[in-house]
Amino acid sequence: MNATVSIFTEIPETLHESLNKYLEKHPDWDRDRVLTAALSLFLLQNGDSDRQAARVYLETLFQHS
Template sequence: MNATVNILTEIPETLHESLKKYLETHPDWDQNRVLTAALSLFLLQNGDSDRYAARVYLETLFQKC
């Protein structure tokens, strides 16, 4: 991935708790990696099949930590 930007957003507390539990059991993932994968997958499924979103999704999914 090239340049990055910061996004500040609010999510439901229950979703945050689920994310924390996931991250506790998957130490090779972090909050940024999960959100990047989720957003890029959402754009792939609901957007115009953007090749860049596909690349970001695959790079994030298979990134070595």
């Protein structure tokens, strides 16, 4: 991934709690990595099968800390 852009969004509290529980159990993941993986997968499944989204998804999924 070359450039990054910061975003601010509100999510339901229950989703935030679930995310925090996941992150506690998976210390090699952080919020940015989870949200990048989730957004790129969503775009792959619902978009125009963009190769860039696929690349970002795979890079994020297999990133090692």
